[in-house]
Structures are given as C-alpha cells and as structure tokens.
Amino acid sequence: MTTAILEPSEMTAPGVYRPQEDSQLIVDVMERHAPPAGLRVVDLCTGSGFVxxxxxxxxxxxxxxxxxxxxAVRSARANAVAAGVEVDVHLGHWARAAEFGPFDLVLSNPPYVPFDEESEENLPENAGPRLAFDAGIDGRLVLDPLCAYAPNLLTERGRLLVVHSEFAGIDQTVEALRAAGLRSNVVTHQRIPFGPxxxxxxxxxxxxxxxxxxxxxxRLAVIEAVRP
Ligand SMILES: C[S@@+](CC[C@H](N)C(=O)[O-])C[C@H]1O[C@@H](n2cnc3c(N)ncnc32)[C@H](O)[C@@H]1O
Incomplete structure (x- = not known):
C-alpha cells in the first residue's frame, strides 16, 4: 500500500467534524513528543480519522x-483507504477500546466545549455536528470519565495525549489523570481565535x-499522562 498524506481539507464530510487546530496540535505533539512508530495506538473520538x-x-x-x-466512522474508513494506511475503525463509545487494548499510545481530541440550554445561542451552519463539541456545562462530560478510565487502556509505560481548550479546565485534566494514578503534565499550549x-x-x-x-x-493545551 502507498501512503499518501491527506490535508485536513481533503478529510471533510457532511456531518463529520472537520479537522481543526486542535486536531493538528495533537498530531504535531505526537510527532515531536511521542512518535508512534512500532507502537499499538488507539484514537478515541476519531471523527474523520485525521489523528x-x-x-x-x-x-x-x-x-x-x-x-x-x-x-464519522464511514468517513474515517474512507479517508484511511484514500491515505493508503490501515486503521481499524469501530463504531461505538470510546470506552469500547478496552476490549481491544491495552495500547502503548492513546490519543484523543474529544468533545470539550461547555454548553447549556440557557446559552440561547444560534449556531451557524458551518459549526459542525453537536456530538463533536457539546460537552456539558463545564466541558468535561467526556473528559472526566476518560481521565478516570485511561489507566485501563494503557500498557505499562503507555502514554496518553489529550487535547482540549482552557474552557474545559486544563489543570482539572492534569489533576484527574494524577488522581487516576498516572504521571501527568501539560506538553504544549496554543492560542487560537474563537471559531464559530x-x-x-x-x-x-x-x-x-x-x-x-x-x-x-x-488557549488549547495538549496534556500527557504516562502509566508508571
Ligand atoms: C472534536 S471531534 C474530534 C475529531 C477528530 N479526532 C479530530 O481531531 O479531528 C470529537 C469526535 O468525538 C465523537 N464522540 C463524541 N462522543 C463520543 C463518545 N462518547 N465516544 C466516541 N466518540 C465520541 C464525535 O462524534 C466526534 O467525531
């Protein structure tokens, strides 16, 4: 199989999260900080499959x-074929990954945008699917269970990288991962303008x-956690 690098703009499909700054940031950190060569990897909340x-x-x-x-699953499968790489894309909750683990490297760009009915917003058409970003009043609807469960997905010395915005609480993620028994810290930050x-x-x-x-x-942050 020949590997082709796909641009984020080539990985869009109606009703699927278009890879954005957060997607690119976690990929950049993976490349620099946690090269996946030879590792068993899982991507939780994969969307288009970009990560x-x-x-x-x-x-x-x-x-x-x-x-x-x-x-998203259909799009990720098609994008993997177009890129000439093998990715085993499963339809289901991220916690299903435990059935297939443990993994050396767990990657996730989950939904993390705070939301409440009282916000009375009108989202523009280009906002993308709500399932991709709505994450409860504090933005932690997926992050909290993911942090608590992460040790179950990791091999010994296995590493998790997760990306999200300051509005979901960067310190809270570091603390939640530490409370779960992992070594955790922030790898990088990036300041970006608000999207839609x-x-x-x-x-x-x-x-x-x-x-x-x-x-x-x-501010976006990529947070890492290592299973000691
Ligand atoms: C912010 S998008 C990220 C997509 C992709 N990882 C990227 O970086 O471009 C979050 C994705 O999580 C998916 N999702 C939301 N809740 C989920 C859950 N409980 N389990 C698995 N996927 C979920 C959404 O369908 C969406 O595709």
Whole structure:
C-alpha cells in the first residue's frame, strides 16, 4: 500500500467534524513528543480519522479508532483507504477500546466545549455536528470519565495525549489523570481565535463569568499522562 498524506481539507464530510487546530496540535505533539512508530495506538473520538491516519502514516504497528457517529466512522474508513494506511475503525463509545487494548499510545481530541440550554445561542451552519463539541456545562462530560478510565487502556509505560481548550479546565485534566494514578503534565499550549461555536457561546460564557468581556480567543493545551 502507498501512503499518501491527506490535508485536513481533503478529510471533510457532511456531518463529520472537520479537522481543526486542535486536531493538528495533537498530531504535531505526537510527532515531536511521542512518535508512534512500532507502537499499538488507539484514537478515541476519531471523527474523520485525521489523528489515527497520521499515527498510521508515521509507522504505528497498529491503529484502532472509535467514534459514536456512523457518519464519522464511514468517513474515517474512507479517508484511511484514500491515505493508503490501515486503521481499524469501530463504531461505538470510546470506552469500547478496552476490549481491544491495552495500547502503548492513546490519543484523543474529544468533545470539550461547555454548553447549556440557557446559552440561547444560534449556531451557524458551518459549526459542525453537536456530538463533536457539546460537552456539558463545564466541558468535561467526556473528559472526566476518560481521565478516570485511561489507566485501563494503557500498557505499562503507555502514554496518553489529550487535547482540549482552557474552557474545559486544563489543570482539572492534569489533576484527574494524577488522581487516576498516572504521571501527568501539560506538553504544549496554543492560542487560537474563537471559531464559530465559541463565538456563538461567548455571550453566555461572559454572562456566567467564565470569559473576560470582549475576549475572543482561547488557549488549547495538549496534556500527557504516562502509566508508571
Ligand atoms: C472534536 S471531534 C474530534 C475529531 C477528530 N479526532 C479530530 O481531531 O479531528 C470529537 C469526535 O468525538 C465523537 N464522540 C463524541 N462522543 C463520543 C463518545 N462518547 N465516544 C466516541 N466518540 C465520541 C464525535 O462524534 C466526534 O467525531
């Protein structure tokens, strides 16, 4: 099989999260900090498969991927074929990964945007599917169980990389991973302008005291955790 590098713009499909700054940031950190060559890798919440496909293209021994959306699963499978790499894409909750583990490297760009019915927002059409970003009032609907469960997915010395915004609580993720018995720290930050979803939610975040008036940027972080 010949491996072709796919651009994020080539990996879009209706109803599937388009790879964005967070997707690229976790891939960049993986490349620099946790090269997947020869490792058993899993990508939780894979969407278009962007992260999983990059891990496979960088020589992972095997790559599994999970997503709750059947549109995402179909798209990730098609993108892996187009890229000429093997990714075992499963339809289902990320926790199903335990059936196929343990893994040397666990990667995840999960939903993490705070949301509440009271936000009374109007999301623009280009916002993407809500399943990809809505994550409860504090943004931690997926992050908290994922941090608590992570040790079950990792081999000894196995490593987790997870990316999310400051609005879901970067320190909380580090603490939750430590509470689960892992060594954890922040690998990198990146400041980005608000996209369509955060722009729509900014007035609600301001009203609830979580955003300084007028600020329209956020910090992303990639957090790592290692099983000792
Ligand atoms: C922010 S998108 C990230 C997509 C891709 N990893 C990327 O970086 O471009 C999050 C993805 O998580 C999926 N998802 C949401 N809840 C999930 C769950 N409980 N288990 C598995 N996938 C889930 C959504 O369908 C969506 O594709």
């Amino acid at each position: 999983a496909i990059n891990a496979a293209a960088q020589g992972a021994a095997s790559v599994a991927a999970f997503d709750l959306s059947s549109l 979803v955060m722009t729509a939610r900014a007035p609600w975040l301001e009203r609830t005291g979580r955003l300084e008036p007028g600020r329209r940027y956020e």
